[in-house]
Amino acid sequence: MNFLDQHNHPFLKQGDRPHVFVEHGLGPYANTRAALAHFNLENVRGKNVLLKPNAGRAAAPGEGITTDPGVVAAAIDAFQAAGASVAVGESPITGVKAMDALEETGIAAAARERGCALIDLDARPPVVRSIPGAQALDAIKICADVLEYDVVVSMPVMKMHMHTGVTLAVKNMKGCLWRRSKVDLHMLPAAPGSTEKPLNIAIADLSGVLRPHLAIIDGTVGMEGMGPSAGTPRPLDVVVAGADPFAADAVACALMGVEPEQIAHLRLGAERGYGVIDLAQIRVTPESWRERACAFAPAPASIDIEFPGIEILDRNSCSACQSTLLLFLKQYGSAILDYCPAGSTLSIAIGSGHAQLAGGTICLGNCTAAHRNGRCFVAGCPPVGSEILKAITGRTSLDSSKVNTAIKE
Numbered sequence: 001m002n003f004l005d006q007h008n009h010p011f012l013k014q015g016d017r018p019h020v021f022v023e024h025g026l027g028p029y030a031n032t033r034a035a036l037a038h039f040n041l042e043n044v045r046g047k048n049v050l051l052k053p054n055a056g057r058a059a060a061p062g063e064g065i066t067t068d069p070g071v072v073a074a075a076i077d078a079f080q081a082a083g084a085s086v087a088v089g090e091s092p093i094t095g096v097k098a099m100d101a102l103e104e105t106g107i108a109a110a111a112r113e114r115g116c117a118l119i120d121l122d123a124r125p126p127v128v129r130s131i132p133g134a135q136a137l138d139a140i141k142i143c144a145d146v147l148e149y150d151v152v153v154s155m156p157v158m159k160m161h162m163h164t165g166v167t168l169a170v171k172n173m174k175g176c177l178w179r180r181s182k183v184d185l186h187m188l189p190a191a192p193g194s195t196e197k198p199l200n201i202a203i204a205d206l207s208g209v210l211r212p213h214l215a216i217i218d219g220t221v222g223m224e225g226m227g228p229s230a231g232t233p234r235p236l237d238v239v240v241a242g243a244d245p246f247a248a249d250a251v252a253c254a255l256m257g258v259e260p261e262q263i264a265h266l267r268l269g270a271e272r273g274y275g276v277i278d279l280a281q282i283r284v285t286p287e288s289w290r291e292r293a294c295a296f297a298p299a300p301a302s303i304d305i306e307f308p309g310i311e312i313l314d315r316n317s318c319s320a321c322q323s324t325l326l327l328f329l330k331q332y333g334s335a336i337l338d339y340c341p342a343g344s345t346l347s348i349a350i351g352s353g354h355a356q357l358a359g360g361t362i363c364l365g366n367c368t369a370a371h372r373n374g375r376c377f378v379a380g381c382p383p384v385g386s387e388i389l390k391a392i393t394g395r396t397s398l399d400s401s402k403v404n405t406a407i408k409e
Contacts, residue, residue, distance in 0.1 A: 250282060
């Protein structure tokens, strides 16, 4: 059995109506075990199972950024008890090391306690694969380890997303792309004849081959607003599980107060026959599942940071740079303006789409490197907040009593 072979699906028979399970109120570990109890895990006995959580950033548990370690621990226990060989793997955002992120999130400790392997999916050279019928991608670089597993389980956090509306089980598989090739999806040209964002088309393309066998969506603490990492944590204490990742994402969307059809990558993938997002065609257990719904504040339609004296020039940046800059400004507020000439405007540029920039603009991130001559440039993908602060103030820290965190998004 090979991950890319969907014909011998361990949990979903061809033509079956998708069934999604919502467990609530028991905490991350017990919710996950209860959700997995609905599946015949005997089908994975003797198989190699890869758990793909969202550990793309180095963040502590409970912040709504990364998968709760209790959810991962429960999945390890359930699959090991069923006789499977289990590993946890991740390929994080550029600039973050997989093992550092797994440690910070608490996932590494949960895996070690259970003798479960941890895999840096970026450690080996990638496997290049074309995608039949793709509209935005000619080929992708897949982390080699992913292709060596019989069963892949996507384990995202229930989050809003500044570029794609939500990020759930389908989009979480973007973390199976090798190293910086994930960033390339943010830099694609418009698809001929389409008004959709190239990123959304690319995620739909990906789901044609990188489609998990099982989705376990962690809603222990989700994230509303400026997801995937700069939003507000939203406790929900739910876990959603389904063998059709599109159906599981659709139910999670409904729990977040979002119409699944409004999420372009889900709609495009469903139109191609990759899964079902019509809630009327999905069986959901328990019947009272909608009582768990709690409308999440959406991400803003555009990343417009209003702050006196600061001008943000954003052209084709990815969420990593956007989140870094937003968190930087939230932390340091107007304090950085004390280091600029009185009455002047501090211009900060991110993204790869700038044809030209005025002198004096601060260029953040590797995508702005073409404009570095004669300007202040902070390298990184994404750049580090302390380096941004040093570039503006000459210091790597400021007196906390002078920091003003007031910022309007």
